Amino acid sequence: MDEYSRFVDWDKMDVSAQSQDTKELTCTDFHELKQLARQGYWAKNHSLRAKVYHKLISNIPCRTVTPDANVYRDIVVKIIGKRNSNSLPLPEFVDNSLIPTYCLNAEGIGAVRKIILCISNQFPDISFCPALPSVIALLLHYSKDEAECFEQVCRILACNDPSKRLIDQTFLAFESSCMTFGDLVNKYCQAAHKLMVAVSEDVLEVYSDWQRWLFGELPMAYIARVFDVFLVEGYKVLYRVALALLKFFHKVRAGQPMESDSIQQDIRAFVRDIAKSVSPERLLEKAFAIRLFSRKEIQLLQMANEKALQQKGITVKQKRQNVHLAVHAENFKSEIVSVKEMRDIWSWIPERFALCQPLLLFTTLEHGCSLSRFYSHSEGHEPTLLLIKTTAKEVCGAYLSTDWSERRRGGNKLSFFGTGECFVFRLQPEVERYEWVIIKHPELASSGSETENHAQPASSTLSSCSIPSDPSDRLSPFLAARHFNLPSKTASMFMAGSSECIIVGGGDGQALYLDADLNHGRTSHCNTFNNQPLCSESFQISILEVWGFRD
Helix, strand or coil: CCCCCCCECCCCCCHHHCCCCCCCCCCCCHHHHHHHHHHCCCCCCHHHHHHHHHHHHHCCCECCCCCCHHHHHHHHHHHHCCCCHHHCCCCHHHCCCCCCCCCECHHHHHHHHHHHHHHHHHCCCCCCCCCHHHHHHHHHCCCCCHHHHHHHHHHHHCECCCCCCCCCCCHHHHHHHHHHHHHHHHHHCHHHHHHHHHHCCCHHHHHCCHHHHHHHHCCHHHHHHHHHHHHHHCCHHHHHHHHHHHHHHHHHHCCCCCCCCCHHHHHHHHHHCHHHCCCHHHHHHHHHHCCCCCHHHHHHHHHHHHHHHHHCCCCCCCCCCCHHHCCCHHHCCCCCCCHHHHHHHHCCCCHHHHCCEEEEEEEHHHHCCCHHHHHHHHCCCCCEEEEEEECCCCEEEEEECCCHHHHHHHCCCCEEECCCCCEEEEEECCCEEECCCCCCCHHHHCCCHHHHHHHHHHHHHHHHCCCCCCHHHCCCHHHCCHHHCCCHHHCCCCEEECCCEEEEECCCCEEEEEECCCCEEEEEECCCCCCCCCCCCEEEEEEEEEEEEEC
């Protein structure tokens, strides 16, 4: 049909979806390109899409020495020789990944393996790249020959712009992206996450499939649309689409029995057959309707997850620890929650800490009802988990992202600190996690005017902070934390502590207040939210425990 048809089996393609209009793309403005990509401007013209891909990829900043088409022509005969490429073993870094055919003809299917083997020769630093076969198979559709496809893939792999992440090439990068995806699911797809926790022994094992959903299971027409936007906007698009896939899976399958013994297999099957329920346009519409973190915030979260893996010594592929079972039954004993309940809580915390074991730091049964002892046993630990059982048998708690020693920055005043990773939750009478919000009710801190006067300026501080003019520099409170080495002016107010009280701001209008004697507490519940209160508005504490995280 055109000069880019060499590897395409047109009998398998939906030719009716292709337009023969001779459109051109002349714009260079990023925002205009972004809109055109999202709208599918070049999606229905095979030749135009090929030219756009070539243009976008040629503009990727690369290493000084990046293999090109001539290199491929020089090495392919030496590496492949006269052997049938289909009989040659693939390098380990593709991790036995699916090699999707994407409506390629026999020559195209063979070319995928040849290009993978040549890339392995030229990129000895690649140690783990399961997305590579899919990317090559897709780009062969829009390449004149194998050498041109090889050059385009090499430019993607050799991108040296630190702000432009494209394809994971190490196990550390891949695994941290899986953890980051898990963090994003925990925040943006809570209903789906709840289902994953209920039906899977290892939630991280499910989320480790997220790239396979895109680069392997997703049909050609869908991944091509995703790739259109990916080449313009970068890695964040992949997170968006994977989240949208999970949302659609939950919507379509909610309440239905599982079709197999594995939720992983069910999700893969759903993505393979997604055309039965969702169009490419609807998938992208859903993906871009998610109000995701900024690119900078996701990069910070990814770095934090990489650091956690490095500290654990997990930098190469190995047998995965069953993270869902990180709370070992034989080593765990709480007077407030069961092992199962603690595992449920573990499924809510950021993935980088789900690698750790719970460590009891403080309990009123052993250490007494003293706020000073609460502080002395909790300080030096970050994060911590607060568990409370009331005399009415209610069980609630909070995940606290920041060391309690931060309260000293305010002197004797009630000082606010913490990050948006903080949240409060209820386990009894019903399980509920409340999404984070900035503390909006500092007046809870006081029956006395002095505490109220100290608390109020802390809240106004956030609103009066100077906000950077560049939107890319605006960080949500989610990652405004000391351990991300961010300016103090971006710190947020989710925890507060003094010698008189403790306040934890939860989500959906929930806030928890504890008196200095650790015998009494109160909650705030904003009526504008349609949810149940954390626990009784005023309650007596039966047992209080603080847990840390042990490597």
